[in-house]
Structure formats: structure tokens, C-alpha cells
Amino acid sequence: DAKTTQPTSMDCAEGRAANLPCNHSTISGNEYVYWYRQIHSQGPQYIIHGLKNNETNEMASLIITEDRKSSTLILPHATLRDTAVYYCIVRGYNNNDMRFGAGTRLTVKP
Amino acid sequence: DVKVTQSSRYLVKRTGEKVFLECVQDMDHENMFWYRQDPGLGLRLIYFSYDVKMKEKGDIPEGYSVSREKKERFSLILESASTNQTSMYLCASRGLHYEQYFGPGTRLTVT
Numbered sequence: 001d002a003k004t005t006q007p008t009s010m011d012c013a014e015g016r017a018a019n020l021p022c023n024h025s026t027i028s029g030n031e032y033v034y035w036y037r038q039i040h041s042q043g044p045q046y047i048i049h050g051l052k053n054n055e056t057n058e059m060a061s062l063i064i065t066e067d068r069k070s071s072t073l074i075l076p077h078a079t080l081r082d083t084a085v086y087y088c089i090v091r092g093y094n095n096n097d098m099r100f101g102a103g104t105r106l107t108v109k110p
Numbered sequence: 111d112v113k114v115t116q117s118s119r120y121l122v123k124r125t126g127e128k129v130f131l132e133c134v135q136d137m138d139h140e141n142m143f144w145y146r147q148d149p150g151l152g153l154r155l156i157y158f159s160y161d162v163k164m165k166e167k168g169d170i171p172e173g174y175s176v177s178r179e180k181k182e183r184f185s186l187i188l189e190s191a192s193t194n195q196t197s198m199y200l201c202a203s204r205g206l207h208y209e210q211y212f213g214p215g216t217r218l219t220v221t
Binding site for chain 1: 114143145152153200205207208209210211212213214215217
């Protein structure tokens, strides 16, 4: 699986968009980008995934650059409940394993 | 919404006890997983199952066994609990696009 690099921490004001970057310069053609988050003392939560097109669901949007070497997860209107560690994972579609890196600790402030 | 439930949020057991952790998913997923999560070590895969009665070892299967008698239920068994098995245990099931849905976790303390 390709290695990912994320900032250690970020702050965001409540109600504003949170933009979380992820670098994955060694991504290969058949690898997808997945985003998860983990709120303190809870299980990880799947957010969104994509291959090369931008994706949007009820939780977030995922923007993947044309060269696929980086991506951004966007939470359009962050709330205090979005405070969590966000993990960007790049893996092949048929890879069963789930390895989280250190992730980005997002703190949403009032 | 996909729902993965785990039998307990918190559990305290004594060394040498047999421990059962149960996980149930309601989305008819074929693949289910057991992980443990420890500070500084991230998620580590213990076992996974790709069908009823089928199982595969993950990275750290020693000291654990699993059971999958029904599609929706995947159990993790600690045959003889030890203090180094104190951890957060997470169950997950895999969706159509290989995304994983996790349960709330069981924080197990072995004394």
C-alpha cells in the first residue's frame, strides 16, 4: 500500500469548512483513497473513498488531484462533533487489511 | 445505515479466564474482521473471516481464536486471558467497495 502523509493537527472554527490534506505521491493506478475518522474512545468511522474522480456524500467531499498524488477531505460546515482524528489510507481494492497511520487531529473550536 | 455492534463496551477479566467478544453486523456482509488498537501501535489485524466457518489469521493471531457460525456474527475468543491482551478490540465488516464499518469497540482490561 502507498504511504500517506498528513499534518499532525489542525484547528477549524465551528461552521467553517475543514480542509484536511493528504499526500500519497507513491499511489499506484489501482489504489483507492479512503478516509476514516475516530472520535475519542470510539471505533473508527468510514467517511468516503475515491479512485480519481471527486466524490461527495452526506458527510464530506473528497477532492483528488489529477495526478492522484494528493487529496483533500472537505467537511463543509464543521461542528464540534467533528473533532476527531482523521485518517487517509491508500490501498488496493482487494486488500483486506486496514492500516491507519498517525492521522490528523482536527479540533473544531466554537 | 450499516450497524456493527459489539457485546460489551468495557470488560474486566482476570488472568487465565476465557473471554468471549461478540460482534454482529446487520448488512449481510461476507467479510468480517477483528483488530486490536493500542497507543503507538495503531490498528493490528488479529483474524478475519470471508465466509461462514471460514477464517484467516491476521498479523497477531497468537492467543486468540475466532468463530463464525452465522454470517452476521463473528466472535473473538481469548482462550486464557493475559495482561498483555489488555487493549481496545474492534470488530469491522467490509462493504461492497472494500470500505470497513467498525463497531464501537470493547475496552478489555485483564488483571
